[in-house]
Amino acid sequence: MRFVFGAIFAATLTAWTTPASAATGSSHLPGTTSEITQQLEMVFGSTDAAPLRCATETLIAYENVRSTLDVTTQNHLDHLIQPRANVAKDASTYLTPEGHFEITYELTGVDAVSDHDAKPSNGVPDYVELIGEYLETAWSVQIDTLELPAPPVDEAPYAVSFRAMSSYGYTTTNDPGPAGTRIVLHNTFIGFPANEDPDGDRLGSAKATVAHEFKHASQHAGSRWSEGSWLELDATWVEDVVFDDVNDYYQFLEFNGPIGSPTASMHDGGGGRYEDCIWQHFLEQRFGTQLVVDVWLRRVDKTSENVLMSYDEVLRTRGSSVETVWAEFVSWNYATGDRAVPGFGYEEAASYPMAPIHYDLENLPNSFTGTVDPLAAAFLFHPSFSAQEGTVEIEFESPQPLQFSAVVHTPTGTIETFKFDDGPVSLSLANIQTMGLVVSNAASEGEPAVWTMQVRENIPPRIAALSLDAASFDLSVAAGGQGSADFRITNTGEAGSQLEFEVVAMEELPPEFLPSVTANKSIEGSTLETLQNRYHAGSQSSFDLVVTNASGDEEWLTLVELQLPPGVTMVGATNFVGGTAGELEVQTTSDNVVRWLDPTPPFGNVFGDGAQATASVTLAFDAAIQGTLIVDYTLMGDGWMAYPHEVKDQLTLNQASTELTIEGPTSNYLALGDRARVSWEASPDVSLVSLEFSGDDGATWNLLTQSNDSTGSFEWTVQGSPTRFGRFRVNETLGGLTSSTQRAIWIYRRPTWAANTAVTGTVAAASTQAVAVEVDARDLTEGTSTSAKIVVASNAPNQPVAILDLLVRVEATEVPPVPNSSVTQLRPNFPNPFNPETTIRFSLARAGSATLRIVDLKGRHVATLVREDLGAGDHSVQWFGQDDRGRAVASGIYVYRLESAAGEVATRSMTLVR
Numbered sequence: 001m002r003f004v005f006g007a008i009f010a011a012t013l014t015a016w017t018t019p020a021s022a023a024t025g026s027s028h029l030p031g032t033t034s035e036i037t038q039q040l041e042m043v044f045g046s047t048d049a050a051p052l053r054c055a056t057e058t059l060i061a062y063e064n065v066r067s068t069l070d071v072t073t074q075n076h077l078d079h080l081i082q083p084r085a086n087v088a089k090d091a092s093t094y095l096t097p098e099g100h101f102e103i104t105y106e107l108t109g110v111d112a113v114s115d116h117d118a119k120p121s122n123g124v125p126d127y128v129e130l131i132g133e134y135l136e137t138a139w140s141v142q143i144d145t146l147e148l149p150a151p152p153v154d155e156a157p158y159a160v161s162f163r164a165m166s167s168y169g170y171t172t173t174n175d176p177g178p179a180g181t182r183i184v185l186h187n188t189f190i191g192f193p194a195n196e197d198p199d200g201d202r203l204g205s206a207k208a209t210v211a212h213e214f215k216h217a218s219q220h221a222g223s224r225w226s227e228g229s230w231l232e233l234d235a236t237w238v239e240d241v242v243f244d245d246v247n248d249y250y251q252f253l254e255f256n257g258p259i260g261s262p263t264a265s266m267h268d269g270g271g272g273r274y275e276d277c278i279w280q281h282f283l284e285q286r287f288g289t290q291l292v293v294d295v296w297l298r299r300v301d302k303t304s305e306n307v308l309m310s311y312d313e314v315l316r317t318r319g320s321s322v323e324t325v326w327a328e329f330v331s332w333n334y335a336t337g338d339r340a341v342p343g344f345g346y347e348e349a350a351s352y353p354m355a356p357i358h359y360d361l362e363n364l365p366n367s368f369t370g371t372v373d374p375l376a377a378a379f380l381f382h383p384s385f386s387a388q389e390g391t392v393e394i395e396f397e398s399p400q401p402l403q404f405s406a407v408v409h410t411p412t413g414t415i416e417t418f419k420f421d422d423g424p425v426s427l428s429l430a431n432i433q434t435m436g437l438v439v440s441n442a443a444s445e446g447e448p449a450v451w452t453m454q455v456r457e458n459i460p461p462r463i464a465a466l467s468l469d470a471a472s473f474d475l476s477v478a479a480g481g482q483g484s485a486d487f488r489i490t491n492t493g494e495a496g497s498q499l500e501f502e503v504v505a506m507e508e509l510p511p512e513f514l515p516s517v518t519a520n521k522s523i524e525g526s527t528l529e530t531l532q533n534r535y536h537a538g539s540q541s542s543f544d545l546v547v548t549n550a551s552g553d554e555e556w557l558t559l560v561e562l563q564l565p566p567g568v569t570m571v572g573a574t575n576f577v578g579g580t581a582g583e584l585e586v587q588t589t590s591d592n593v594v595r596w597l598d599p600t601p602p603f604g605n606v607f608g609d610g611a612q613a614t615a616s617v618t619l620a621f622d623a624a625i626q627g628t629l630i631v632d633y634t635l636m637g638d639g640w641m642a643y644p645h646e647v648k649d650q651l652t653l654n655q656a657s658t659e660l661t662i663e664g665p666t667s668n669y670l671a672l673g674d675r676a677r678v679s680w681e682a683s684p685d686v687s688l689v690s691l692e693f694s695g696d697d698g699a700t701w702n703l704l705t706q707s708n709d710s711t712g713s714f715e716w717t718v719q720g721s722p723t724r725f726g727r728f729r730v731n732e733t734l735g736g737l738t739s740s741t742q743r744a745i746w747i748y749r750r751p752t753w754a755a756n757t758a759v760t761g762t763v764a765a766a767s768t769q770a771v772a773v774e775v776d777a778r779d780l781t782e783g784t785s786t787s788a789k790i791v792v793a794s795n796a797p798n799q800p801v802a803i804l805d806l807l808v809r810v811e812a813t814e815v816p817p818v819p820n821s822s823v824t825q826l827r828p829n830f831p832n833p834f835n836p837e838t839t840i841r842f843s844l845a846r847a848g849s850a851t852l853r854i855v856d857l858k859g860r861h862v863a864t865l866v867r868e869d870l871g872a873g874d875h876s877v878q879w880f881g882q883d884d885r886g887r888a889v890a891s892g893i894y895v896y897r898l899e900s901a902a903g904e905v906a907t908r909s910m911t912l913v914r
Contacts (some may be wrong), residue, residue, distance in 0.1 A: 033068065036061050037077065043167045044080035051192060053252070054209075055170035056216050057232060058861060060225060069825050081174055094124050095157060096132040100139050102157035103128055110164045113187050130203065131185065134210040134243075135160060141211075141242045142218055149222030149300060151179040158217065162187035168209040171216035173350065181220050183213045195248040196417070198349075208239040208248035222296060226303035226617060233272030234296065239281035241289065249277055258377075259333045262355055267308065267444060267772065278346075282329045283311075285347060287318055300496035303780070308444050326442035327403035329415050330377035334407050334436050344415040357381040361437070364392075365456030371448035372402065372441040380437040380453070385429050387496075390459035392432065394425040400441070400449035407436040424540070424571075428802055429457070441489075462765070464797035466490075472805035477775050479782035480808050486770045487804065491763040493796065499763040501794040503771050504669045506748040509789050509803065510722035524646050525550035528560060528633045534741075535653050538623030540571055543653075545615045547576060549606045551637065555645065557602025559636040560584060560615075560788070562651075564592040565629050567622035568673040576613040579606035584613065604638045629653040631652035654741050669758070670718045670726075671750040675893070675911075677857065680741075682732040686710045690731045697725035722748050750787040751788045752779050759826070760907045769904055770845075772825040777810050785809045826898040826906035829879075833911040836888075840896055841876040848901030852877060855895050862889060865896075881912050890914070 043055045094103045107115045143150040159182040160737040169185040189205040197204025215235040254260040294314045312322045332345035337354025341662025360381035396404045406418040469488040477483035491499035535541045549557045576584035582605045584596040606613045637645040692701040705714045726745040763769045790804040852866035891914045897907045
């Protein structure tokens, strides 16, 4: 990766390659006197324990507390530590060719090395010569190339010896010799953890230890070991610099460090550990090896400086800082193991363990609250999203200056990172395959910082489109008999869309008119509407806007402008799209004015004759705002032909508190004479609720009922005249302010031959559903004909309401209905209203499982009438007005719902009168 030096013996020496059980490295370093004593006894008193990576810091800690121990303990530990090679009678020495190191070794006794001597056969064990070569390589890289402080070797070479112990090795000032320190290495490295060295695990362990311990020698020569635990971080890092192929440090990354345990502070205990070496790997790969070298050169003259400050000061010479790079560092730590991608982060990230996830974003929307320690991080992960269109919305908040980043795996196999401040964040789902969110705390000290996060998907609805197979149809029915015909509804909209429809038979269409309250709208009736009108005080709400240019004289729209009321500010907006000649681009002139303009005047971008364009705007509402808000808007044309060329009107925004529901045979259509239940749910502390009805689109209102209860309902017999412009309104009075919620409906007259023909259903994209029109001719005169309008309402923007003409002829002789088993149909129950029993008829297009059940108007289950496999064709079942337990249910309107094996769903309603 960085430096390549002379050849290393490729063959593993036969004399010391006997397999042994792997030992386990440890990153735990002693703190208390008792721990120090126990660790010294383990390292020097036993050869069976799992090896400690490096005993240097334990010996440093012992020197610091030695004077506090009793004499007996001192003598005991001194004896353990005392190097045996110096007093052994048969000890030999080997001076490395370059002359920097003198290696003392034994061929007999407990500390003996292998006497294998073949490459070359010169009287010096191969093991000793290899160690000499590794030591000189470490000197060449660390001293000659990196120019780190060198241990003084002018008077005598640096002393190195071997010992049988439970440690890889150590560097000590005990009996140091002229260099001030000496290195002791394990005498065999048998049974040590595996590594990736091509020459074998034992040689790899030896190489890593030599590079590690010689860095300790350099540290002492430079700053006299003033760094505490950071010494181990640095010495573990340099192993990979000197011997890149060994990768012995991999085994420590899964421990309590930035990758294995990112929630634990890297500063825990006052400094780094073996596993924290990844910090210097990051700095090296991000800024170059010289930056790390400069930190340790700075330490030579700054021994009293906080080590983190040393990193920070050197980073500042590169225009950065610890705080600046911390979020990038933890993002690299996230993208490791299976989450690694070539070209991002660490060069060897794929070989590292995969960092753990602390919060799973599998289910959205979701919210999280947590804390993060100084110099630590928390990882959140979402494996996949439900769509590739739309955005993922994230809101992150913290009273402390935390850092928040997104690490995005893209569909093209790359990683992109995004760093954000507090507040809402929006990322395109099209660019996300998987995503991790990283919360990091770059502070070097202090209490854990608190954070909260909300994550949700914002997927635009798939647009459904309505298509009918006929504009009109005839039906012949025998006098006194019954008949049915059907038409087909197809969803020709976008893949994944759901077409929701409602079918109602009307004697005739309610009259069409323009209420006086909108008669002054011009540019030939152009309007601006919002698809939702509810806001939340103290929060943000998004509104989808639709502008319609109804000009009949070829005029274009050139401007849309909103004048926001006090306490409302614009957060963001999108351009108006869908216009004939491009977009109206958003321009914000102040916090309370939002303006969309034609970027290429003078003609404009939304042509007349009913052309539409859509945009969205996100608004922030002060917490003190209450009640109904009025947003003034202005539309301007290009000045072509007839006046007026400007429309000024208002949008009404209602506080999101009152809920208004209508319980009747259908949701948006009420037949004269039906009983409908209108329910509301207002604010808890409301002082008065009033329910009103308007038959003229809000020009005049009639009071239906008043209540002091925040939740209530009113049962209304539908009366008045047919109208397309009916409205219910609930007004709530709270704290002297009044807000309202409205619901638009049609009121119509049902044909005499139709007891109840309301049908609702859902059609998936590219699917078709048959709807049966049922006729009961018992009240019709033989030989006559009658007509009706079949209204199909849907959520399809292309045709929200479609009208079919129906002609019913009453024949002189009975013509039995022709069963149609090619489609699935749910027919009206008979009789209706009923007491105590009624018959429900349906047909299945194909054999398979079918479910027919009864629910009330709140969607609560009442009874299951059918749940079995049935053949194709006609079927019927009776309901006796009882629930599944055989108990009689109350009078009211009930819905019966048919579900077929093909996923077709149809519903109708019926009335039980006790």
